């Protein structure tokens with residue numbers, strides 16, 4: 001049974017992340033979306049909230065599980081009996097950081113491989129922080145997040161309807 005772990009902060013999960021998960025779910029028997037507690041990034045949503053959102057967004061994939069972790073990534077991968085870390089590469093600018101991360105993880109656990117997948121073209125320029133920033137200024141983000149996440153963004157930023165936000169047309 002081939003299991004892959006797809007780690008990240010997922011604050012919040014975007015359609016770019018879901019696109020990677022969909023591709024991975026076709027390649028592996030099981031995919032674990034591993035949500036890092038990641039206090040260093042001071043996430044907008046708690047780990048439990050991020051897990052709940054991702055579980056709803058990814059409910060259509062029977063071989064995908066969502067969990068949180070607050071340890072070294074490689075320890076989580078080993079505990080999960082997985083041999084593969086999956087990361088998404090959106091642009092060349094992602095490469096340097098990803099190369100460092102993969103190198104350090106290989107140093108820590110040589111038997112775990114890091115594999116990279118690229119998302120569909122329309123998701124190559126989005127990130128969780130960009131989605132949050134657009135939403136908190138009243139911009140609409142339906143092409144980038146699942147309706148469940150859009151609802152969470154509306155609640156979080158106390159906006160009744162993103163597209164009718166008074167500054168949106170200005």
Ligand code: COA
Pocket residue numbers: 007008009010011014015016017020036038041071072073074088089090100101102104105119123126127128129130
């Ligand atoms: N679609 C949309 N956005 C994507 C994306 C995709 N397919 N792939 C990456 N991103 C974005 C994320 O939204 C995120 O954006 P943000 O910075 O605006 O939030 C950014 O790219 C990168 O974030 P992410 O993929 O979530 O990674 P991360 O850098 O937040 O997390 C961990 C990296 C969690 C994997 C790493 O910190 C880790 O392993 N932590 C555990 C502790 C550990 O083992 N540390 C040593 C590692 S060597």
